[in-house]
């Protein structure tokens with residue numbers, strides 16, 4: 001696989017999503033073609049990302065938070081089996097009676113499931129059997145899309161969009177999880193020897209002023225979005241200056257050289273406890289080799305590029321860095337207003353950007369009834385919001401209103417930051 005598997009460019013992202021036309025706008029034929037084409041494209045992209053991995057690679061689970069590549073391939077398949085084929089294809093025969101148990105992730109409403117931390121213990125089913133599972137479900141899905149009447153197709157379209165976007169989320173996780181696994185290997189294997197860090201458009205300090213104002217936040221309109229991006233609402237934002245640029249490795253080296261990881265007063269209490277417990281001296285995947293820092297990437301162990309955005313930092317580290325600079329992290333609302341105004345460089349396609357906003361429901365949010373209501377809503381506590389997208393985010397999966405979220409100690413994702421200045 002080449003660099004194209006990971007987004008190398010950082011395009012500005014329009015609010016709308018490419019994808020299937022909405023039922024009201026599309027003829028049944030157009031909708032059928034669009035859904036079928038999108039289904040094949042998403043499923044193919046997963047297999048393209050898994051293609052460089054051997055069966056042994058696909059089995060490893062390097063920590064409880066990460067999942068084996070084989071599991072990602074199977075779980076995304078189970079999603080279509082569980083939520084589309086099961087309820088909507090009366091003739092569907094599951095590929096294997098135990099796969100729902102093995103490959104359900106966290107959907108309590110969908111039944112019992114295998115222990116998350118033990119996914120790496122499954123030598124069986126093997127990678128080839130997962131390929132067969134995917135083919136079985138793909139054949140049934142394509143047949144369903146070709147044979148469904150127009151009304152059924154319109155009913156299925158929103159559900160399918162969730163399935164496509166769900167699989168795209170796992171495409172990113174497939175890369176972050178295998179990178180974490182390879183980073184544990186003294187040989188520092190390259191997932192893709194030709195991989196190179198994304199090109200950054202912005203270097204040096206530059207700030208955008210956001211005057212005080214009431215702004216529209218969240219998703220509005222008809223395009224696909226996750227439920228956590230709604231309800232759209234208004235928020236008071238500013239005055240604040242937000243950095244156009246992402247924090248770079250060069251800036252992070254200054255933080256390290258100034259004793260940032262050893263200065264307790266820069267850190268939240270939980271953050272400094274994590275630093276000490278984990279022995280953190282630098283971002284995740286950094287390695288000191290012959291007195292110089294290198295970073296474990298999808299291309300293997302590479303020299304640290306001073307101008308590249310810092311990556312694999314936790315919220316705790318981002319927060320401490322901001323305090324060291326005498327500045328702050330922006331809120332997710334400030335980020336969104338600035339991104340909509342087009343004043344953020346590299347908002348998409350390099351690193352997810354930590355905000356200081358707790359991952360909380362927007363005013364009036366209610367999770368949908370049923371198992372799919374478990375998708376986002378039940379995670380809305382104790383996590384922080386990240387905005388933008390990363391080099392591993394699939395094409396077409398980014399949005400100005402997109403809310404990613406992780407726990408504050410997590411740093412195996414492609415996570416960085418930009419700063420905010422309140423002039424105080």
Ligand SMILES: [Fe+2]
Nearest residue numbers: 075105166170
């Ligand atoms: Fe999932």
